[in-house]
Amino acid sequence: MIVVNTETIPGREITAILGLVQGNTVRSKNVGRDIAAGFKNMVGGELKGYTQLLVESRRQSVERMIAQGNELGADAVVNVRFTTSAVTSGAAELYAYGTAVQLAAVESPAMTEMTGA
């Protein structure tokens, strides 16, 4: 599965558009992270725990989106976008959406797979 946030993929031709695929996750920070962040708020700087939380939720939502694409039999998801919304205090939703497409078969030069990294 190729995942890109552009409309096209260089060297590949889109043959069919299968529709919108989406993945979301609502995550809450935990108490431990909250306390650590509280301390950090005094001196400023990066909140590593929250960055980690963001990485995890983003991976989760992209994974769910890819799973939907696989169900549709897609070769790639193009034009991927992210949005977030605050659901309640202390919890945030991360929503990833894109367009599932099928690609023309090509003498593939080492197409690396998106592993969510």
Add this chain to the structure above:
Amino acid sequence: MGDLIAVGIQIGIAIILLGLGFGVGGYTERKHFKRLNAREIECKGVLVSTLSSHPYADPMQASSMVIGECVIATDYFKSFVTKLKKVIGGELRAYLSLMDRSRREAVLRLVADAQAQGYDAVCNVRFVSADVGGSSSMKKGSAMVAIIASGTAYRRVAPTTSAS
């Protein structure tokens, strides 16, 4: 008398926190900006654009999505100063540097992600700000900003020499 001592202790703690925020917060911010500048110079070889096409793309090479995230908080001193500034309004410069820092850090992480996978160009860079803390952190008066930068990494045809 007891009340007076309690008030005194509270004021003392506030002053210590302000000093800590001003000293440590200011120092880490300056250090972070220095590091950002140095890393941005290092990453000059990677072509970063917001174009949705792939400029100079090598059609025989794969492309994939790359992402960079960053969450940064303000210090106590800055949130205090901002609270005062909110009375008169205007530009909140203390928070401006906060946004700047987290955006640049997110972009650098995105570029690092691309470089780690062997790409030398990133296009269609987008930013989304997330509210990880929710509204509870706003109530406490401590601002924090979370940025997700996403882009598509690919390889260029001929590696053009970047202007140094």
